[in-house]
Amino acid sequence: KAGVTQTPRYLIKTRGQQVTLSCSPISGHRSVSWYQQTPGQGLQFLFEYFSETQRNKGNFPGRFSGRQFSNSRSEMNVSTLELGDSALYLCASSLSVPGTGELFFGEGSRLTVL
Amino acid sequence: GESVGLHLPTLSVQEGDNSIINCAYSNSASDYFIWYKQESGKGPQFIIDIRSNMDKRQGQRVTVLLNKTVKHLSLQIAATQPGDSAVYFCAENPPDSNYQLIWGAGTKLIIKP
Numbered sequence: 001k002a003g004v005t006q007t008p009r010y011l012i013k014t015r016g017q018q019v020t021l022s023c024s025p026i027s028g029h030r031s032v033s034w035y036q037q038t039p040g041q042g043l044q045f046l047f048e049y050f051s052e053t054q055r056n057k058g059n060f061p062g063r064f065s066g067r068q069f070s071n072s073r074s075e076m077n078v079s080t081l082e083l084g085d086s087a088l089y090l091c092a093s094s095l096s097v098p099g100t101g102e103l104f105f106g107e108g109s110r111l112t113v114l
Numbered sequence: 115g116e117s118v119g120l121h122l123p124t125l126s127v128q129e130g131d132n133s134i135i136n137c138a139y140s141n142s143a144s145d146y147f148i149w150y151k152q153e154s155g156k157g158p159q160f161i162i163d164i165r166s167n168m169d170k171r172q173g174q175r176v177t178v179l180l181n182k183t184v185k186h187l188s189l190q191i192a193a194t195q196p197g198d199s200a201v202y203f204c205a206e207n208p209p210d211s212n213y214q215l216i217w218g219a220g221t222k223l224i225i226k227p
Contacts, residue, residue: 004157042203042217043158056212090157102148103215105157 002026004106006091012112018079021109025072025093032074033103034066035090043090049074078111086113126224133191135221137204142185146207148215149178149189153200161189161202191223199225 005024013019025032034046045058049068066076072093078085088110092103127133139147145166150158164171164178164187171178177190187204201222205215 042219043205045214045217048214056214058214092157102160102163103150103158105150105159107155107157 004091004093004104006089006106006109008109009107010110010112012114013081014114015081015083017081018077019081019111020075020077021089021091021111023074023076023091023093023106025074025091026104029093029095029104030072031094031096032068032072033092033094034074034076035092036060037088037090037108038086046076046089081113083113086111123219124222124224126226127194128226129194129196131194133189133194133198133223135189135191135202135204135223137187137189137218139185139187139204139206139216141206141208141216142182143210144206144208144216147178147180147187148205148207149176150203150205151198151200152203152220158203194223194225196225196227199223 004026007022023032031050033048035043036046037043046060046064047054047066048056052068063079066074068074088108090105090108092105094101094103148163149161151161152158162171162173162176162178164180169180175192179188189202191198201220203218203220205217207215
């Protein structure tokens with residue numbers, strides 16, 4: 001059974017640009033969550049989608065957005081990139097609601113903003 | 115707001131010894147707790163979880179203890195191996211979080227040969 005796949009794995013952008021990250025969940029999983037991880041920090045929740053609907057959103061500015069498609073694949077977008085957006089962006093999928101069972105994480109997309 | 119904290123950011127343990135990683139949580143109404151392991155360059159991986167109606171749960175070489183009186187969670191790893199080197203995160207599920215886990219900052223476990 002294939003795991004959670006995130007693309008691209010690494011990318012470098014400059015300030016002001018925008019970026020789109022992709023996440024393919026485990027087959028059959030309908031919930032996809034996104035997290036930002038910076039050095040020395042825990043996982044900061046961005047948003048969670050279930051059946052194409054955003055059910056929950058963390059405390060990030062509107063430059064961070066996401067969506068989920070009918071096949072459960074999800075994308076997140078960051079516009080007008082800032083240096084502080086440099087981080088590892090993790091996607092996790094689960095069968096149902098995230099807080100009641102195991103989350104399956106991808107290996108992340110490492111974004112560097114110059 | 116609620117937060118999950120860890121007592122030690124780094125823990126060094128001799129190979130073969132037992133490791134104990136601690137975690138404090140702030141919401142006494144949290145009903146679900148989970149531990150994840152993150153190896154370098156990889157995403158977090160589930161280790162073990164526990165619900166608030168239990169005080170202990172065992173897995174393969176791991177045990178999670180929950181003390182609701184002092185709002186404390188611990189992960190015990192028996193006979194620590196080099197492959198246990200990683201950052202360990204605890205997370206809690208407060209009842210008013212819309213099922214969104216609240217994550218701790220993590221503890222880095224270093225195994226000494």
